[in-house]
Amino acid sequence: MTLAIGMAVLAGALIGLSRQVNGRLSLAKGALGASFWNHLVGSLALGTATLLLALAGTRPDLSGLAETPAYAWAGGTLGVVFVAAGSWLVARIGATMTALLVIAGQMVSGAMIDTLCHGAEGAPLRATGVLVILAGVALASQR
Amino acid sequence: MAANGPHTASSTRLVHSFAALATGGLLSLMVLCNAEVTRNAGPLLGSLVPHATGTLAAGLALALLARRGRGLEAPSWAYLGGLSGAVTVMLSSMAANTALALSGTLALGLVGQAAFGLAADRWGLLGLPRRRPTVRDLAALTLILGGSTILIFGAPA
Numbered sequence: 001m002t003l004a005i006g007m008a009v010l011a012g013a014l015i016g017l018s019r020q021v022n023g024r025l026s027l028a029k030g031a032l033g034a035s036f037w038n039h040l041v042g043s044l045a046l047g048t049a050t051l052l053l054a055l056a057g058t059r060p061d062l063s064g065l066a067e068t069p070a071y072a073w074a075g076g077t078l079g080v081v082f083v084a085a086g087s088w089l090v091a092r093i094g095a096t097m098t099a100l101l102v103i104a105g106q107m108v109s110g111a112m113i114d115t116l117c118h119g120a121e122g123a124p125l126r127a128t129g130v131l132v133i134l135a136g137v138a139l140a141s142q143r
Numbered sequence: 144m145a146a147n148g149p150h151t152a153s154s155t156r157l158v159h160s161f162a163a164l165a166t167g168g169l170l171s172l173m174v175l176c177n178a179e180v181t182r183n184a185g186p187l188l189g190s191l192v193p194h195a196t197g198t199l200a201a202g203l204a205l206a207l208l209a210r211r212g213r214g215l216e217a218p219s220w221a222y223l224g225g226l227s228g229a230v231t232v233m234l235s236s237m238a239a240n241t242a243l244a245l246s247g248t249l250a251l252g253l254v255g256q257a258a259f260g261l262a263a264d265r266w267g268l269l270g271l272p273r274r275r276p277t278v279r280d281l282a283a284l285t286l287i288l289g290g291s292t293i294l295i296f297g298a299p300a
Contacts, residue, residue, distance in 0.1 A: 004241035008248045011234040012255020018227035020263050024270040025224065028217035032208065034224070036201035041225030043198050046191040053187070064184035065192070072183075075176030076196030078169055080204070083228075085166040093159045094274040096260035100287045101160055103253055105167020107291045113171060122297065129293035136286030139279055141160040 016099055022083060023090035035084040039076070097140060104133050190232040194225070218270070246295045253291055257284060 018038070026034040050060050089098045111126045173193075181189025238248040267273035276284075 001242060004238050004243050005251060007234050008238040008243055008251035009255040009258075011231050011238060011248070012252035012257075013259040014227045014231040014234065014255075015252070016256050016259030016263060017269075018224040018231070020259075020269045020271060021221055021224035021227065025217050025221040027270075028215040028221070032201060032205055036198065036205055037222050038225040038228060039194050039197035039201055041223060042194040042229045043191065043225075045226055045229045046187065046194055050187055050191055060188050060191075061184045062188075065180075065188060068180050068183040068192075072176045072179035073192070073196060075173050075180065076193035076198075077200040078173040078176065079193050079197045080201045082166060082169050082173055083224075084201075085162060085169070089159060089163055089166070091271060093156075093163070094260075095263035095268075095271070096257065096274070096276060096280060096284065097159075098163060099256045099260040100284055101163030102167040102170065103256065103291060104287050105164035106170045107167070107287075107294050108164070109168035109171040111294055113175070125297040126294060129290045129297060132290030132293060133287050134290075136283045136290060137160060137164065139286065140283035141157055142279070 016095060019086045019090050019098065020095055022087040023095075026084075026087035026091060031084040031088040032080075034087040035080050038083050039080060100140060101137065104137050107133055186232070190229060194229070221270075250292060250295050253288055257288060 022034040022038050025037060029037065054060060086098060086102065089102075093101075108130050111130050115123060115126065177189055177193050180192050184192070235248055235252060238251075239245045243251065261276060262268065263271065264274040264276065
């Protein structure tokens, strides 16, 4: 359990680390350039891992890829904008505020998607959570 | 390294806030897409496919919009942000498959992000400016993480 907790916290810290590193790169290459390098290096690493696993006998599930609905292929393009925006923001409002405001946007939009998909079940609690988050955003946005 | 000018106007602050909120919304949609690839083709392709298509999209956008370098040099480690991102996907999907489940993994991930952010600002890690959090910043942190905890653990199963 301690290991699992450590992995989950580390995963969060790594999100911050990669944003910080990409933010530094964006100072030289621009936000879009940083996003390009982020995706290229990630592709090379994951491609190498896929290849090594295939050589070791674990083939990637390419037939599953054929069954993936077309909309899901947009994830990479959304990711480009996500990384570019994060790199741009972290150099301007700092790591803490970027993390907090992106988390807020993710949580609120997630609650909206949940309400659209699952209806009113649990809506009062969701509304409470969203209001508390928006109060935090309002506080953070005053300068 | 004063790459960012004096952004003190409150309107600029609002633009930043809206951009960050929209970025978070984008993340929700991105996770939805990538989870669908993972469901069909497994976690490795679920991360490789968006990274590869993202490389193409970013390369295309750069070719169309490119403003060449800004004269600032980047240290070579600055090109490795993608490695950290690739490891994140694997770590979080492993943690989500333990007793922590997705909700616990998400909540602890928020703690990790906030802690890293505070440390990075405090010491100006990795070449970005140092910043001291104000009381207002810490109050905002408490509200945003508190509201997120309500959403994460309050969701009907």
